[in-house]
Amino acid sequence: MDSAMRPVDRNDRNWWRGATIYQIYPRSYQDSSGDGVGDLRGITRRLEHIARLGADAVWVSPFFKSPMLDFGYDVEDYCAVDPMFGADEDFDEVIARADELGLRVMIDLVFSHTASTHAWFQESRQSRDNPKADWYVWADPSPDGTVPNNWLSMFGGSAWHWDSRREQYYLHNFLSSQPDLNLHNPEVQEALLDVLRYWLKKGVGGFRLDVINFYFCDRYLRSNPPLPRELRNDSIAPSVNPYNHQLHLFDKNQPENIDFLRRLRAEMEPYGAAAVGEVGDAQKGLELMAEYTSGNDKVHMCYPFELLQPKRLTADSLEDTFHRMNRAAPDAWPCWAYSNHDTVRLPTRWKACDAALKNYAVLLMCLRGSACIYQGEELGLPEAEVAFEDIRDPYGKEFWPEFKGRDGARTPMVWENRPDGGFSTSEKPWLPVGQSHLPLAVSEQEGTAGSMLEHYRAAIRLRKDHPTLRHGAMDAMWTDGDLAQFMRLGTETIFCAFNLGAGDVTAHMPDGKWEAIGPDTGTAAPAKTVKLGPFGFCLARRA
Secondary structure, eight states: OOTTOOOOOTTOTTTTTTOEEEEEOGGGTOOSSSSSSOOHHHHHHHHHHHHHHTOSEEEEOOOEEOOOSSTTSSOSEEEEEOTTTOOHHHHHHHHHHHHHTTOEEEEEEOOSBOOTTSHHHHHHTTOSSSTTTTSBOEEOOOTTSSOSSOOBOTTSSBSEEEETTTTEEEEOSSOTTSOBBOTTSHHHHHHHHHHHHHHHHHTOOEEEETTGGGSOOOTTOOOOOBOOGGGOOOSSSOTTOGGGGBOOSSSSOOTTHHHHHHHHHHHHGGGTOEEEEEOOOTTTHHHHHHHHHGGGSSOSEEEOSTTSOSSOOOHHHHHHHHHHHHHHOTTOOBEEESOOTTSOOHHHHTTOOHHHHHHHHHHHHHSSSEEEEETTGGGTOOOOOOOGGGOOOHHHHHHTTTSOOSGGGTSOOOOSSSTTTTTOSOSSOSSOOOGGGGGGSHHHHTTOTTOHHHHHHHHHHHHHHOHHHHHOEEOOOEEETTEEEEEEESSSEEEEEEEOSSSOEEEEOOSSOEEEOSTTSOSSOOOSEEEEOTTOEEEEEEO
C-alpha cells in the first residue's frame, strides 16, 4: 500500500467538499468468480487502483437484488445484495478495505421507482384498498380508456402502463417494469428513510441519489405543455426520443421535493455521510442543482448535465454555466463530471484528442465544486463498439440504430493488454471487452511518463496539494474566444487559464509575481503573457 494512503478520518465532516469521487459500474469492473460479471470481491481487489489514483471516495452503482431488466436500477430489495454480485459479507469487505485505503464508499440509491417484482408493488397492485395501495402512482383511465395524461417515458412511449388487476394505470418514468413510487405518501417516505438508515449503519460514507428530481410528480397529474422545437436539446434523452418534445413541468421537479431532501440530509448528518444527487432535466437542471444544494440543509452536492452534454465544451458555455449557477444560488455545490454509465465516453462524444483530454482533466480539478470520474476515464477509453447482437441495454434496443444505447460506455474495464482485458476468465463476459481499449490498459500506462493514467494522478494530486482548489472561492470567469480564465481564492491565490480550442491563444497574467504550478507546467515563474497552444493550460499561484 502507498505510504501516503491513510485510513478514513471519520471526524472530517466536510470531506465531500472538493472531493474526487470515482464511479464503479460493478458489472464491468472486475469479475472474481469467472461468470463474466463483475462483483463485490472484484471491487475489493481493485480498490487500491482507485486509492493510488488519489480519489477520496468510490460511488458503486446498484448491486442490490434485482431482476436486472435495467441492470440494477430496478431494485427488488433495497437491503439485499444480489447473488450475482456476492453476499452481504462481501459488501462488508468492500467497506473494510476501502476504509484502510482512505476511501469512503458511496452507494447508489434509486428512490423514485422500484422493480415491478418488489414486494411493495406486488402488494400495491392486488387491489385499490390494501395497505400499500397508495404506495405507487396509480390513476384511473381517461373516459375513453386511454392514458390519464400525456406524460412520456424516458425509455420511449407513454409513461403509463395498464394493470388489469386494479383496472388502473401506473406511472413509470423509465421501463414499464419500473413503477414510480408515490412519495406524496408519508409511509413511502418513511420506508425509504429506513433504507437510508440501514446502509448508514452498515458504514457507508454517502449516497449517489438516482434521478433526484423525479421523486415527486404533480398531485393533479396535469399534462405537460409542448416544448418549442427551437428549445429542444438532447442532453437528457437522445434526439430521436419524443421525450424531448415536452416541457416537463408536472412529471418531475415538484416543490414538495425540497422537504424530503431536508429529511434525507438530517438522517445523514450524525454519520458524517454525504450525498450527490443526479439532476436529470434539459431545461433547468443547473438551477435545480443550485436549489437542491443551497443552504446546507438539503443535498450536499448534485451533478448537473452541463459537462455531460453531447456538444464539446467551449469557453463561452463554461462561462455561461458558472454565471447561471451563481445567479441561482452562490452557495450551491456542484459535483462536476464528464462521463458516467449513461453517457457516450468523453473521447468519442467530444472527438477529443489526448491533449484535450489532459486539459479537461486538469480543468475538472480546478473548478469550484467536487469532481466525479467514471471508471476507465483515467485511461482515456473511447466509446466501445458493441454489435447489435451483443447489446444488452433496453434503451439501445428501443432506439437502434440512431441511438445505440449505453453499452458502449459499460464494457469491461481493461486491466491488462490481453484479449480478456484482465477482467474475467469467462469466455463470454456479459458485454464484450473493447479490443480497441487493450493498448490503453492499466498495465500499459502504469508508470509510463506522459500516459493518461499518470496525468490523472498528477491532476488529482494537484488538487490535494493546493487546498484552495478544493475548498476555495472562485472568482468570476472571463473568456476570450477559446480561452477561459478564472482565479481560485483561499489560503493562496491561483490563476487558471485553459485553451479549450485547437488553435493558439494568449493568456494575460494579472498584475503581480506568479510561479507556475501543476502538471506539465514546470516551476519557472511564467511571463506576463503566456502563449497556449492547442488545448494548453497554465496554472500559477501568486508568489
